[in-house]
Amino acid sequence: MEKILVIDDEKPTLKMFRLTLMAYGYEVLTAENGQEGLQVFERERPRIVLTDIKMPGMNGIEVLRRLKQIDPAVEVIVITGHGDMDLAIQALNLDATDFINKPIQRHLLEQALKNAQERCRIASENIRDFELQESENAAMITIRGSITAGQESQFQSCYREALALNKRRIILHFLESSAVNGAGIAILTQLLLESQKMGKDVVGVGLSDNLKKVFDIVGLGKLVPVVASIEEALQ
Numbered sequence: 001m002e003k004i005l006v007i008d009d010e011k012p013t014l015k016m017f018r019l020t021l022m023a024y025g026y027e028v029l030t031a032e033n034g035q036e037g038l039q040v041f042e043r044e045r046p047r048i049v050l051t052d053i054k055m056p057g058m059n060g061i062e063v064l065r066r067l068k069q070i071d072p073a074v075e076v077i078v079i080t081g082h083g084d085m086d087l088a089i090q091a092l093n094l095d096a097t098d099f100i101n102k103p104i105q106r107h108l109l110e111q112a113l114k115n116a117q118e119r120c121r122i123a124s125e126n127i128r129d130f131e132l133q134e135s136e137n138a139a140m141i142t143i144r145g146s147i148t149a150g151q152e153s154q155f156q157s158c159y160r161e162a163l164a165l166n167k168r169r170i171i172l173h174f175l176e177s178s179a180v181n182g183a184g185i186a187i188l189t190q191l192l193l194e195s196q197k198m199g200k201d202v203v204g205v206g207l208s209d210n211l212k213k214v215f216d217i218v219g220l221g222k223l224v225p226v227v228a229s230i231e232e233a234l235q
Contacts, residue, residue, distance in 0.1 A: 003046035005029040007037035007063060008079065009055045013102075017050065020106070024113070034058030038066055045071070048097075048116045052079045053087050061087065064094050073123060075116035079104070089214060093182035095148060099210060111176070111208070118177035119145070130158040138234055139163075140171040147184030155184075159191050163198065170195060171233045172224065174206040185218050192223040203233050 004026040006017040014030045021028045029044055031037035034051075035058055041049065049067060053060035064076050078091040078099045088099040097119060098112040122129070122144055129145025139162035147155050162170050180188065195202050204224040207215065215221045227233050 001025065001027045002048075003027045003029055003044055005031065005037065005041055005044065005046045005049045007031045007034060007049065007051040007055075007060070009033055009052065013052070016104070020109070024110075034060070034063040034066075037063055038070070041067060041074075042070065046074075047120050048075045048077070048113070050077045050079060053084065053091065054081065061090055061094065064091055064096055068095055075119055077112045077116060085213065085217060088210070089182070089217070092179065092214065095146065095179075095181055097179060098208075115176050115208075118175075119179075122177060130155055132158050132161055134165050134167065135234060137167055138169040138171050139165045139167045140173055140230070140233075142173045142175065143178040144175050145177065146179040146181065147187060148179075148181050149183035149187075152183070152187050155187060156191065163195065163200065169201040169203065169233070171230065172202065172204045173230065173233075174204060174208070174211065176206075176208065178206075178211075180211065180214070185214075185220060188220060189223065192220070196223070203227050205230055205233050 004021055006014060008014050009032055018028045018030060029040050029046060031040050034055055051060045051063045060078055064078060067074050067076055075097040078096050080088050080099050080101050091099055097116045100108050100112050127144060129151060131142045133140045141158055141162055192202055202224055204226045207226055212226060
């Protein structure tokens, strides 16, 4: 049974997560504050952690930072209040896997957990984060992993290979396991502006609702129109 750690200062929330996650088949570890959460993580080393952002003492941002220092591979889902997009983006910049808002909606929790599990699988099986394919009129980059500073050279190389194919359209196909942090947004912005100068048409497919929100806030939504399907992107 896979372990999962939940850190939240509200006991009713911890109880809700325990019951829900046990029903999903997890062994649920809980902590009522950030310091306790770090101690539990050091001892148990779960692959997935859920942490509230706003907690007294050590907040969720600091917990996330410390978790990543202990184990950069841990998948951390942050729990934010409704409308706390600034904190959510700050968490993504620290390589959080995803964020979900309170009150928790079960389908969004399930999706975030699915994304985290898929990212664990990709890492364990050494699957490529970015893959380039071509059709008659388009070059498609499938994004399985994270676009971050650590992956900059790999993503840039794949993107420039797509440009070199000299297709009229570039499709960025974001899978559920994909993520983009602040450095990744800067990388994408640079490449998309370069594509515009070359007269290339770039579209996105498969962006999660959270990623769409982030793209709209930082202005990427204007550079990458999002379509509903690969079929539509190929038209």
